[in-house]
Each structure stands twice: as structure tokens, then as C-alpha cells.
Amino acid sequence: SQQGEEDPQALSIQEGENATMNCSYKTSINNLQWYRQNSGRGLVHLILIRSNEREKHSGRLRVTLDTSKKSSSLLITASRAADTASYFCATDALGAQKLVFGQGTRLTINP
């Protein structure tokens, strides 16, 4: 079964607003990663957060991880039209040498 589940499935906001996406997973993990996929393209790695970390920042991105709730959130601040894409979380379960992706959140930034 799918390890990660993103919420919401789709999100539409105005340019300049903040966008928050959530990811929940089922089993204990080593790391959680967030990826972006523009329409019809491959995946671009955004950020990795380890299971012993609670928060991480990269530019306009802020990721949090709550291992007790088995959930993570991705916050994009001051959104831009170029942020329009699908965002996926991916986890690697303990002992598993592979990534398991969620269904993704389709983010639309309206100018």
C-alpha cells in the first residue's frame, strides 16, 4: 500500500500567498523527501529531512517532520507562478532500500 498520502490533493492560491501541503505515512522511516514535478516533466528534488530532525529550511521552503504523528508538511512562502507544479513526498521505510511516493498535491498559483 502507498506509504505517503498528501493532503490536499489540489490547492489553488493567489500569487504571494503561502502554500502548505501535508504528507502522512504509515511506517517508521529513515528520511522523508519532497519533490516537485512540473507538468509532463521529471521530478526535481527539493529537500530531505531526516527522522531525527524536526524542521528544515531551504530558501522559501520550510519542511517540518513529526515522527510521533507520522506526518510532514511543506510550506512554500511568498508563492510565485513558477511554483505551479505537483509536489510529492517520498519516504524510505526502515530496512527498505527504496523510496515510496505519495499521490501528490497539485498546486496552482494564480497571478
Place this chain on the structure above:
Amino acid sequence: NAGVMQNPRHLVRRRGQEARLRCSPMKGHSHVYWYRQLPEEGLKFMVYLQKENIIDESGMPKERFSAEFPKEGPSILRIQQVVRGDSAAYFCASSPMGWMDQYFGPGTRLLVL
């Protein structure tokens, strides 16, 4: 250093034909992963290979699908006797070390008529 290359980018096959998808990893990367993505869904792991070895094929359908990563040349994902349900985007990722550090190719979009 070129990124992960996949070809063809688009592939159209009729039911019953064979599809061959190629993935050239980044230079120095010896780990290759294949994923399948159906429309509006996330990526589903198919197979993990290192040079000349299949490490994990737990996501591969039992029949018609095979993958290889020879000592020389690209990794190949082969789908025999394609059916309409095989229509999807197939992504390859390569890594120098393992699953944590994967670089994705642009994908091959397979359409089965």
C-alpha cells in the same frame, strides 16, 4: 555532467507489441531505479538495479516486464506484449550511493493503442 537521460521520450505501441525503454544514468552512478506513474498519481517503485544485478524487483509485475543494467550501456526496461493498462510515464532515477540520493530522468511516456 549531463543528467539522467531517457529515450525515447514518447513511445506509441499497439497492443501485443514490445516496448523498450532506455535509461542512461549520470556519470559515476551505478544504482538505477525504475518507477511507473499513472495519470494523476504518484510514482510507484518497480525495480532497483546495480551494474549487472537486480537488487529489488518487488514492484515489477510478475509477467511481461523485465529490466537489466548491463556492465556497458544503458539500463533497459522491457515490456512484452503490451496492453492498454501499461500506458503510463516511466521514470528512471540514478544514484551514486543508493536510494536516498536519486536523480530523476525526464521520463518516457508510453501510449498503448
